[in-house]
Amino acid sequence: AQSVAQPEDQVNVAEGNPLTVKCTYSVSGNPYLFWYVQYPNRGLQFLLKYITGDNLVKGSYGFEAEFNKSQTSFHLKKPSALVSDSALYFCAVRDGAGANNLFFGTGTRLTVIP
Amino acid sequence: ETGVTQTPRHLVMGMTNKKSLKCEQHLGHNAMYWYKQSAKKPLELMFVYNFKEQTENNSVPSRFSPECPNSSHLFLHLHTLQPEDSALYLCASSQGSLAGAWDTQYFGPGTRLTVL
16 A cells, blocks of 8 residues: 655754755555645645656755655755745655555645744 | 636535535646645545546545536535535646656645535
8 A cells, every 4th residue: 555654744944954854655566756835725736756767856946855765765855945935745656556646645844944 | 826726715614505616727637636635634535537537436425526527627516514524625637647657736726615
């Protein structure tokens, strides 16, 4: 069965510092991994995805994520946080061996402190 | 967010009311989805349509009834809801199976539903 774990409900980081939002996954086949961001009163916005190829994926707004197969992780990172990055971040996985559906984590609320 | 639109953005209804949520995508996609988002829980997939055909019903109670008249429009008809159905209902669309592994879902802004 597919699953995603986001171990931190809340991450606080000072503006200008690097940020990391953690995600681990479990699938039967090849993992297809996604990050989405949700701002207040808005839907989910696609940030980036890993399907195959380079383990470091670059996405929107300066975010990147690193796929680590041995650790079954796909952590979201940004070198220098902005106050405007404060939002709810969701990791999602689709199992390459299964149906086309996405399985989401419970989300991590990122707060960037000025 | 103009790619996928949802109306209304907010809805308050009584348990005996009948209402409908509407979703429209302007991305030329072939698959559409309904999700339920509740606090502290993962997004719950409710229904999936591919080329107007329902391909997934994730054990959703019959008080939720989806309708997909064409690939661009998706409705969620609501009747005799319960207070625990209060949540943010999100619509998404994607290219579907034609995109294979690269299929990516794009979401609308959601409808905040409150059942009294």
